Amino acid sequence: MKSNLVQYLNDERTRINEYLGIILNQFDGNRELIQAMEHSLLSGGKRLRPILSLAAAEACKPDSERIALPACCAIEMIHTYSLIHDDLPAMDNDDLRRGVPTCHKKFSEATAILAGDALLTHAFYILSRPEPIFEVFPDIAIRMQLIEKISQAAGIMGMVEGQMLDMQPRKLNTGDGLAHLKHMHALKTGKMITVSIESGA
C-alpha cells in the first residue's frame, strides 16, 4: 500500500475505470442499451468496493491484484445495477445519482430496468469467461467460488433481500426497528465474502 492514501485511491480508481471502459468498448457504442450502461457505470463513483477487493487480494497474496481485477469490476457492475434499480420510480424515485441524471431520467424507465439487468448478467459473464481481455485467476475452482459467493451475497440471501427490507420500513424508535435497520444494512452492504485465492481445484 502506498503511504499517500488519496493518491492510492486515485490510482486504483483510474485502473478500475480503465478496465470497466474496456469491458463496455467491446460493444457497439451506438446501441442505447450500451449507452445506458455506460452512463451509469462510468459517470463517477468512488469505486470503494473494487478498491477494497483489490487491496484484500494484494494483502493475501502479493501480485494477485492484476488477476483479481476482473472480479473486482464484476462487483462494481453489480453495485451499479443495484443503484439503477434502486433509483427507479417504484423504489427510491431518485433524479440524480453520482451528480448526473439517474439512468431512467436520462433514458427511460424500461431502458434503466434493462441496463440494470444487463449489468448484472454481464458481471457473471466476466467472472466465467475463459478468454478474458486481461489475465484472470488461472484456477477455475477459484473463479467458480467467486461466482458462488458473489451470487449468494447479491441475491435472495443478501443484497436483494436487503433492498426488500428497505422497501418495508419499520418505526426506528423501537428496538425492533433498530434491529431491522442493522439487519438491512448487513444484507445490503455489510456482509463479507471470503474467497480463498490459493489454488484448490
Added chain:
Amino acid sequence: MKSNLVQYLNDERTRINEYLGIILNQFDGNRELIQAMEHSLLSGGKRLRPILSLAAAEACKPDSERIALPACCAIEMIHTYSLIHDDLPAMDNDDLRRGVPTCHKKFSEATAILAGDALLTHAFYILSRPEPIFEVFPDIAIRMQLIEKISQAAGIMGMVEGQMLDMQPRKLNTGDGLAHLKHMHALKTGKMITVSIESGA
C-alpha cells in the same frame, strides 16, 4: 423418449416443478420476496425451455438428464425473471401472466423488480454451487461453460438486447422492419447455446 408425447411432457414438467419447488423451499416462505418469486415461478408455465434442455442432454449422453436438471431449472428461473420484468408497467404493462395476476399486480412494482433480480442472481448461484441439493455435472469446466454460455445468451449479447429492440418497434411493412423483428426474436428466444457435456477440464 417416450412414444406418448403428452405424457412425456407432463412427466418432465412435474420433475422440473418439483425441483424448482425444492430450490425455493430452502428459504423462509413467509418472506414477501420468496412469495413473489414462488408466485411467478410456480404458477403454471409449459417448461418448454428446461424440457428441451433435458432432452438435448439425454440425446447427447444417456443418463445425463439427472445431472443436467439444475442447469435446466436455472434456465427456467432466468426465463421467469425476464417475464416478470417484461410485464412491468414501464414495459408491456400486463395484468395477467400464465392465467394469474402478474407479479407487480399481485405484490408491488418494487417487489416484482426485486423478485426478478433475485431469480436471475439465484440462477447463477444454482449453476455454481458446490454442494447442490441434487447431483450436478461433476466436471467444474462443464459448469463454468454453462455459466458463460447462459450469461452470454441472457445479457447484452442476447435476451436483454432483444427486449430493448422490442421496446423500440419499427414499422413492420418495410423489409427493414421484418429484419428487425427476426433479429429481435433471435436475440430474445431463438439463439441456440451449445455446451459440451463431455469431460474437458
